[in-house]
Amino acid sequence: MYLWLVAALLFAGELSGESELEAAETNPEVPGVVLDNGAEVFGVEGTLKVGVAKPRLEWDPNGYVLFCPCMGRFGNQAEHFLGGLAFAKAVNRTLALPPWRTDRNVPFSEWFKVEPLQTYHRVVSMEDFLEQLAPVHWPPGRRKGYCWRNRRDTNARCGMKEGNPFGPFWDHLGVDFDEFVFYEFTYQQTEAWTKEFPPSSHPVLAFKGAPASFPMKAEHRQFQEFLQWTPAITAPGQDFIQTTFQGRPYIGIHLRNGPDFERACANVEGTSSFMASPQCTDIMAGRTLSHKMCFPSREEILRKTKNAILATRAKFVFVATDNDPLVEELEQHLKSLKVKVHHLNPHLPQLDLYILGQAQHFIGNCVSSFTSFVKRERDVHNRTSSFWGLD
Numbered sequence: 001m002y003l004w005l006v007a008a009l010l011f012a013g014e015l016s017g018e019s020e021l022e023a024a025e026t027n028p029e030v031p032g033v034v035l036d037n038g039a040e041v042f043g044v045e046g047t048l049k050v051g052v053a054k055p056r057l058e059w060d061p062n063g064y065v066l067f068c069p070c071m072g073r074f075g076n077q078a079e080h081f082l083g084g085l086a087f088a089k090a091v092n093r094t095l096a097l098p099p100w101r102t103d104r105n106v107p108f109s110e111w112f113k114v115e116p117l118q119t120y121h122r123v124v125s126m127e128d129f130l131e132q133l134a135p136v137h138w139p140p141g142r143r144k145g146y147c148w149r150n151r152r153d154t155n156a157r158c159g160m161k162e163g164n165p166f167g168p169f170w171d172h173l174g175v176d177f178d179e180f181v182f183y184e185f186t187y188q189q190t191e192a193w194t195k196e197f198p199p200s201s202h203p204v205l206a207f208k209g210a211p212a213s214f215p216m217k218a219e220h221r222q223f224q225e226f227l228q229w230t231p232a233i234t235a236p237g238q239d240f241i242q243t244t245f246q247g248r249p250y251i252g253i254h255l256r257n258g259p260d261f262e263r264a265c266a267n268v269e270g271t272s273s274f275m276a277s278p279q280c281t282d283i284m285a286g287r288t289l290s291h292k293m294c295f296p297s298r299e300e301i302l303r304k305t306k307n308a309i310l311a312t313r314a315k316f317v318f319v320a321t322d323n324d325p326l327v328e329e330l331e332q333h334l335k336s337l338k339v340k341v342h343h344l345n346p347h348l349p350q351l352d353l354y355i356l357g358q359a360q361h362f363i364g365n366c367v368s369s370f371t372s373f374v375k376r377e378r379d380v381h382n383r384t385s386s387f388w389g390l391d
Contacts, residue, residue: 057124057132063093063199064129064138067207068169070101071214074349075369077101079276082223083187083212085121090190093205094122096129101165105172111233111350116226130173138204145177146197147208149184156182160208177206187211215276215369224376229354237354244342250316251308252359254352254371255301258323265294268367279375280366280387293366293389300388301326302333304363308386309337312360317341320352320370353377363388 065088069077077100088095097114099105108114109125117123124133145160158180161167170176181202185192197205205211212220229237268274269291273281277289292300305317317339319325325343334341346352353370356362357377362385364371375385 054128057128059133059137060094060122061199063091063202064096064133064204065091065093065207065211066096066126066129066204067098067210068101068166069098069210070165070169071209073370074100074102075276075371075373076214078227078373079214079216079369080210080212082220082227083214083216084210085117085123085223085226086217086220087187087211088123089121090188091193091205093199094124096126097123098126099169099172101169105169109230111230113228113230116228120223120226126173130175140176141178143175143177143206144179144181144202144204145206145208146181146183149182158182158208160206166208175206187213215273215278215372218278218282221279221376221379224373225380227377229350233348233350233354237351237358240344240351241355241358244318245316248316249312249314249360250318250342251305251312251314252318252320252356252362252374253301253305254356254362254364254368254374255319255321255323255325256365256368256370257295257321257326261323262295265291265367268294275367276369276372277367279372280390284390289366290389293387296365296388298326298329302329304386304388305330306334306337308361308363309334309339314360315339318355318359319343320349320356322349357381357383359383361385366390 065084067084069080069084071077071080081098084098085095097108097117099107100111107125107127114123114125145158147156147158147160149156158177159166160177160180161170181197183193183196185196187193264275268289270288272288274289274294277293280293281287281289296304308314309317315338317330317334319327319330319341321343325341325345327341327343330341331339344352344355349370353373356364356374362374362378362383364374364385364387366387366389371387378385
């Protein structure tokens with residue numbers, strides 16, 4: 001019965017595909033057919049259900065860019081990703097979207113939508129590239145890894161898979177390298193890349209790390225608009241926001257107050273750049289970093305949070321941190337204003353990022369790439385942000 005329905009829909013233009021249907025056994029219980037455009041049509045006791053399979057990828061003769069976003073935690077990876085996206089655009093190659101790296105490879109599309117990125121440049125998932133295109137165009141035996149080398153270092157090693165996370169990242173994807181290629185120019189020298197490595201002889205540029213600088217270049221921050229969360233993040237994030245704050249405004253703050261950051265910030269006083277600090281030093285008109293911008297005291301955290309509460313009249317504070325959320329101290333300091341302080345400590349820190357991004361106002365750490373992700377996202381949506389130690 002379902003076949004005449006398919007034919008009627010095709011005739012009416014509701015389904016695209018050729019007139020000939022290729023029979024397929026979708027499973028022993030449900031008969032089905034597959035259209036030329038990849039759509040699968042299933043019939044169950046006179047009903048019709050249409051599901052679209054993965055589109056078949058066509059090889060891009062301009063070539064591809066692959067890389068491991070393997071520098072540090074998610075904030076660093078995100079900065080490197082945006083730089084890598086800009087590089088792929090500059091050399092006019094399709095970017096294979098890399099998995100994010102935690103203790104495993106997380107498919108790019110698990111946290112972020114692919115479609116917004118496709119409005120900026122050509123992208124495909126790394127998994128689809130390896131499954132559909134690599135067997136023919138980048139098969140084992142012809143896989144080159146590309147590594148930067150100082151021209152004075154003639155004994156440099158590439159080490160595409162040496163150490164963690166590099167080895168586990170490529171192993172999880174089932175990729176080994178047969179040859180290594182060194183380059184000695186920067187990622188901004190577009191003409192050098194196209195001249196030295198034309199896609200005709202170098203169809204796939206697979207880098208050990210992202211073809212990007214850290215901290216990220218200021219001109220790449222705008223590409224944050226193409227990083228849009230999937231419902232896997234927005235749904236639980238919105239559930240927490242609505243349940244906890246009930247539609248009322250809240251202040252979001254990010255604290256890096258653990259012993260690791262205390263040690264990292266020990267000698268930062270008077271320096272011009274440290275980790276992700278360009279996000280705030282770019283707007284400081286030549287000022288250098290101070291210790292309290294990197295590792296603010298409790299007094300500074302309490303003072304600045306209270307000022308934000310007074311300015312916005314918010315009744316809630318949301319704290320994201322990998323150490324001490326200072327919930328009791330903050331609530332005591334804000335007691336006269338009847339403010340409640342909340343800390344989630346989620347399994348996925350991306351939930352913290354989303355919740356901070358939605359706040360009425362955000363206060364972050366100048367040198368933290370976790371903060372920089374929130375700041376860029378808020379800038380896209382014209383939401384206000386500030387930094388500890390910087391008034």
